[in-house]
Amino acid sequence: MNRKLFKSIREYKRESVLAPIFVILEVFMEVLIPLQMAKIIDIGIAKGDLEYIVKMGIILVVMAMLALIFGAKAGNYAARAGAGYAKNLRHDIFYKVQEFSFKNIDHFSTSSLVTRMTTDITNVQMAYMMSIRLLARAPIMIVLSLIMTLTISRQIALLFLIVIPLLGGVLIFIAKKAHPHFIKVFDEYDILNNGVQENVNAARVVKAYVREDHEIEKFHKISQTVYDLFTKAEKIVAWNSPTMQFFMYSVILIMVLIGGRSIVFQTMETGELTSVIVYAIQILSSLMMVSFVFVMIMIAEASSDRIVEVLDEVPEMQDKEDAVKEIPDGSIDFDHVDFSYAGEGGNLSLKDVNIHIKSGQTVGIIGGTGSAKSTFVQLIPRLYDVTKGSVKVGGIDVREYNLEALRDQVSMVLQKNVLFSGTIYENIRWGDENASDEEVQRVCKLAQADGFVQEFPAKYNTMIVQGGNNVSGGQRQRLCIARALLKNPKILILDDSTSAVDTKTDALIRKAFREEIPDTTKIIIAQRVSSVEDADVIIVMEDGRIDGIGTSEELLKTNKIYREVYESQVKGGADNE
Numbered sequence: 001m002n003r004k005l006f007k008s009i010r011e012y013k014r015e016s017v018l019a020p021i022f023v024i025l026e027v028f029m030e031v032l033i034p035l036q037m038a039k040i041i042d043i044g045i046a047k048g049d050l051e052y053i054v055k056m057g058i059i060l061v062v063m064a065m066l067a068l069i070f071g072a073k074a075g076n077y078a079a080r081a082g083a084g085y086a087k088n089l090r091h092d093i094f095y096k097v098q099e100f101s102f103k104n105i106d107h108f109s110t111s112s113l114v115t116r117m118t119t120d121i122t123n124v125q126m127a128y129m130m131s132i133r134l135l136a137r138a139p140i141m142i143v144l145s146l147i148m149t150l151t152i153s154r155q156i157a158l159l160f161l162i163v164i165p166l167l168g169g170v171l172i173f174i175a176k177k178a179h180p181h182f183i184k185v186f187d188e189y190d191i192l193n194n195g196v197q198e199n200v201n202a203a204r205v206v207k208a209y210v211r212e213d214h215e216i217e218k219f220h221k222i223s224q225t226v227y228d229l230f231t232k233a234e235k236i237v238a239w240n241s242p243t244m245q246f247f248m249y250s251v252i253l254i255m256v257l258i259g260g261r262s263i264v265f266q267t268m269e270t271g272e273l274t275s276v277i278v279y280a281i282q283i284l285s286s287l288m289m290v291s292f293v294f295v296m297i298m299i300a301e302a303s304s305d306r307i308v309e310v311l312d313e314v315p316e317m318q319d320k321e322d323a324v325k326e327i328p329d330g331s332i333d334f335d336h337v338d339f340s341y342a343g344e345g346g347n348l349s350l351k352d353v354n355i356h357i358k359s360g361q362t363v364g365i366i367g368g369t370g371s372a373k374s375t376f377v378q379l380i381p382r383l384y385d386v387t388k389g390s391v392k393v394g395g396i397d398v399r400e401y402n403l404e405a406l407r408d409q410v411s412m413v414l415q416k417n418v419l420f421s422g423t424i425y426e427n428i429r430w431g432d433e434n435a436s437d438e439e440v441q442r443v444c445k446l447a448q449a450d451g452f453v454q455e456f457p458a459k460y461n462t463m464i465v466q467g468g469n470n471v472s473g474g475q476r477q478r479l480c481i482a483r484a485l486l487k488n489p490k491i492l493i494l495d496d497s498t499s500a501v502d503t504k505t506d507a508l509i510r511k512a513f514r515e516e517i518p519d520t521t522k523i524i525i526a527q528r529v530s531s532v533e534d535a536d537v538i539i540v541m542e543d544g545r546i547d548g549i550g551t552s553e554e555l556l557k558t559n560k561i562y563r564e565v566y567e568s569q570v571k572g573g574a575d576n577e
């Protein structure tokens with residue numbers, strides 16, 4: 001397993017060491033017990049010495065109980081070490097994901113991150129727990145049993161020396177054969193989880209398009225593949241048990257032959273034969289356990305690689321030591337900005353963008369789908385870094401700022417906005433957790449959300465379900481605007497955030513912005529001309545470039561795209577009325 005992962009053991013080192021120590025103690029007892037039994041049979045029973053039998057019997061019971069206690073302790077520590085290790089790993093991945101920039105998140109799909117945090121970590125946990133418990137056990141058990149056997153019969157010890165590597169080799173061969181099938185199973189699991197997640201997340205869309213049958217068939221296919229692969233792998237692993245049985249009975253048979261002769265020639269006692277048989281069983285079952293652990297470790301190997309991939313991902317944005325914490329004003333400057341989602345050399349989504357926005361201005365952005373409006377504004381709170389050129393906020397390059405400070409003062413409502421499960425109060429307070437009830441209500445009034453919230457029976461204590469599915473699209477957008485406003489930002493960016501709000505309410509929101517937050521720079525992306533018409537400047541975007549900048553009046557004269565959109569919406573709209 002990857003060494004990097006062991007760093008996450010941390011405070012569970014103690015348990016991880018204690019487990020094998022108790023295992024060793026348990027093994028000692030288990031090895032001594034057959035010897036004790038041999039004594040009872042060969043001395044006590046042979047001589048009919050009842051007192052001796054009782055005395056040795058009591059010692060035997062005590063030893064058995066000690067073995068039980070040590071075993072239980074070992075199991076307990078191993079379970080704690082395994083579960084604690086898994087907990088730490090989960091924490092580490094979770095922390096890491098929190099550090100991810102948008103670009104990092106683009107690398108991994110959500111379902112793959114979820115699988116890594118659940119199934120993969122469980123695999124590593126199981127392998128770790130079994131390793132510290134069983135890997136210490138097998139070699140010690142084998143060595144001690146061999147030594148004990150050697151004191152009884154050299155011939156039988158020699159027999160073990162031949163059989164152990166033979167059986168070990170066969171078991172490892174089986175595990176190796178099964179390994180690739182297990183790896184494939186886990187890859188398929190990823191696909192399965194992905195399918196399930198997509199389906200459940202988009203349950204409403206699936207229903208609306210009556211795609212249930214198609215989805216069921218898709219699911220059925222993948223789960224059949226998982227079934228096939230698993231059966232293949234398990235079919236191979238199933239050889240473990242009969243192989244083991246075959247070796248065990250062959251060995252016992254040979255031992256009885258050798259032992260029988262020795263007893264006849266009186267070089268061995270009956271009790272001694274019984275105890276070497278127990279040693280044989282112990283050695284062989286230890287080998288069997290090793291082969292199980294081996295399979296588990298190989299499975300965990302694939303999982304651990306997938307976990308390390310996440311832990312190794314370098315968070316793309318890190319604060320500088322002397323990062324700027326205060327943003328002087330809400331001005332924004334783009335200097336010859338190129339941007340590509342794929343990094344340098346990739347397809348450019350933004351090409352040579354130049355723009356200077358004064359603090360407190362209201363800026364409208366309009367342009368066709370895919371013209372890079374969202375891409376453009378995402379560079380302002382530094383959700384992505386420019387590929388070339390620079391973006392400045394308040395006259396300072398965004399890369400110079402402390403990220404948290406920058407994003408606190410550049411508040412953005414994402415196009416794909418979501419609410420979280422919790423009350424409306426809790427959701428809005430994402431913007432500022434210390435805000436009073438009155439402040440929350442004030443920003444909701446500004447965002448024209450107060451009206452409908454007051455109509456809910458529980459008002460601001462109404463529970464929002466995951467994703468915000470129990471409020472309408474327009475209501476959700478207004479709550480998201482309120483949440484962004486609560487930060488009291490110097491720059492407010494709304495990415496198509498009133499698309500589901502009716503025109504009248506949309507106008508009221510803009511009016512409130514004008515009157516209540518005049519000093520905040522407001523950037524409004526919209527599909528509707530009416531949403532940006534009264535802005536100080538309107539930017540027309542086309543295919544990653546700025547096609548025109550100016551007021552609505554100016555653009556009507558100079559910009560073809562704007563004129564077409566305007567005419568199709570405003571004039572067309574007027575004609576229809």
Ligand SMILES: Nc1ncnc2c1ncn2[C@@H]1O[C@H](COP(=O)(O)OP(=O)(O)OP(=O)(O)O)[C@@H](O)[C@H]1O
Nearest residue numbers: 106341349367368369370371372373374375376415
């Ligand atoms: N996360 C991403 N990874 C890779 N490419 C992306 C990503 N997001 C957007 N793009 C690409 O960048 C281009 C611009 O997309 P963008 O989302 O900025 O357009 P938009 O103007 O906001 O469109 P819309 O009006 O539909 O919201 C598109 O070609 C899109 O495919």
Ligand SMILES: [Mg+2]
Nearest residue numbers: 373374375415
């Ligand atoms: Mg967009």
